[in-house]
Amino acid sequence: MHIIIAMDIKEANLVFHDETSRDYDKKWAIRFDDDMAEFVLSKFELGLGGPFPRDVRIMEIGCGTGYAMLNLGKAGVLDEAWGCDISQGMLDVCKDNADALGITVHLQQADAEKLPYEDDSFDLVIGHAVLHHLPDLDRSFREIQRVLKPGGICVVAGEPTVVGHQLARIAKAVASFTLRWYARLGGRLGKKKIVLRKYDASGSPEDHELQELEFMVDIHNFRPRELCAMAKKAGFSKVRFESEELISSFIGWMIRTVEGSVSEDNITDRWRWGAYNTYKRVRNWDKKMYPYMPRGWFYNLIVYLEN
Numbered sequence: 001m002h003i004i005i006a007m008d009i010k011e012a013n014l015v016f017h018d019e020t021s022r023d024y025d026k027k028w029a030i031r032f033d034d035d036m037a038e039f040v041l042s043k044f045e046l047g048l049g050g051p052f053p054r055d056v057r058i059m060e061i062g063c064g065t066g067y068a069m070l071n072l073g074k075a076g077v078l079d080e081a082w083g084c085d086i087s088q089g090m091l092d093v094c095k096d097n098a099d100a101l102g103i104t105v106h107l108q109q110a111d112a113e114k115l116p117y118e119d120d121s122f123d124l125v126i127g128h129a130v131l132h133h134l135p136d137l138d139r140s141f142r143e144i145q146r147v148l149k150p151g152g153i154c155v156v157a158g159e160p161t162v163v164g165h166q167l168a169r170i171a172k173a174v175a176s177f178t179l180r181w182y183a184r185l186g187g188r189l190g191k192k193k194i195v196l197r198k199y200d201a202s203g204s205p206e207d208h209e210l211q212e213l214e215f216m217v218d219i220h221n222f223r224p225r226e227l228c229a230m231a232k233k234a235g236f237s238k239v240r241f242e243s244e245e246l247i248s249s250f251i252g253w254m255i256r257t258v259e260g261s262v263s264e265d266n267i268t269d270r271w272r273w274g275a276y277n278t279y280k281r282v283r284n285w286d287k288k289m290y291p292y293m294p295r296g297w298f299y300n301l302i303v304y305l306e307n
């Protein structure tokens, strides 16, 4: 506990992501297959407003275990790729994933506020679910600009909006409350009696410390226009945003809450298949609603920044 209080945000990010790196893909249901490759490619093409560019030098900030970069590799659009992350643990898993997929990426431990690359090095910088962890966004934006070639583009997807975050909190609370009562009443999941694990008083001290770190590392939710204004102020010439996932994000957070709260024995392949397909179906409804709803209500923000 004392160790956590003494930590700054970056150190907390490093420790939290190092500690959770080996379970990260499982926790977030990350796969590297055709279905997920198409899913990731569609996010970046939505942000880019067109097809993913080819034969370009790409760098990913906060690449983690390779969810974005390696799925883009699997989709066949990654030609020359670099990736950095503050957590060596995440990079080690990324390297294992890349080797298993036969994809070449150059990985380096680095802070997004101090990138270890020359000026004008990349045509495209990408990121996924990383900006909301960065304490000094202005500095990170200026670093991204520095390493981008003139006219280069940065697309970051998967950042939480303020409204999306509130909806996610409601989804988590509803799922948690319902699950607890269902478990108390002797409910079953995966043909077994529900056994609750972390996030309750019986969790181990390590679970509690990780939980505290997790709260600590999520430092921003974004109002899209404010984030765009910040990027513009940092010097990007063109800035715009898109967003995705409204009801599907609500469903997704409920699913994640259940999966993170019960014993592994309760989560069968059938459950995972059903949960993922429900989420995907609802995501398609969200796409149909997108033109008619305020973009700031959707959970996942995608920002497009041009140098």
Ligand SMILES: C[S@@+](CC[C@H](N)C(=O)[O-])C[C@H]1O[C@@H](n2cnc3c(N)ncnc32)[C@H](O)[C@@H]1O
Residues within 6 Å of the ligand: 010, 013, 014, 017, 061, 062, 063, 064, 065, 066, 067, 068, 084, 085, 086, 087, 090, 110, 111, 112, 113, 127, 128, 129, 130, 133, 134, 158
């Ligand atoms: C939520 S994870 C996302 C990982 C991956 N992009 C994905 O979508 O699965 C956030 C990642 O950002 C990294 N990170 C946090 N702070 C960072 C910083 N200051 N510089 C570089 N990476 C950072 C973490 O280590 C972690 O791997």
